[in-house]
Amino acid sequence: MSQEHDEMDECVQALARVHAFLHEELVEADADAIRIHLHACERCMENFEIESTITEMIVRSQPVEQAPTTLAARIQTMRITRR
Template sequence: MSEHHHESPSECVDYLERIVYFLDNELDEADCSAVQLHLDECGPCLEKYDLQRTVKAVVARSCSEAAPTELRRRVMVQIREVQVQITEG
C-alpha cells in the first residue's frame, strides 16, 4: 500500500495557484512533477484542475470561431454610429 497523505488547505491553495501555469505549460519540470503528483493524490484539486482545463478549452474553441456575417455587419453599423456620434459630439 503506497503512502498517501492529504495536503493541508494552505498547501492546496499553493497548488491551485500553480495549476494555471501548469495548464499553460509555464512551469519547469520539477514544478510540473510536483503539481502532477499533487493532482494524483488530491481529488478536490484534481476536480478544480479538470474544470479549469475544460473552461480553457471552451474559451480557446470559441475564440477561433468567426461571428456570423449578419452579426458582424450589425456590429460594424453600431460602431460606425458611435464613431459619428463621437465625431459630431
C-alpha cells in the first residue's frame, strides 16, 4: 500500500507540472524527471497526450502576431534595468 501511495504522489506531482512541461518552463532536471515518469506510467502518459493535444489545438487556433518593434525594445529595456 505504501508503494502505491508513493506512486500516486509521483503521478499527482507529474500531472500538476504537465502544463509547465508542455510550455518548456521547467529547468532541464525537472523536465527529465517528468519525462522519466511519463515513460514509466501509462496512465500519466495518456493524460499527458490529452493535455498535449489540447495545447497544440489552442496554439494552432491563435494567430501568430509579433509585437511592434518599439514595444519589444521597450520591454527589453525594462527587463535589463530590473535585473
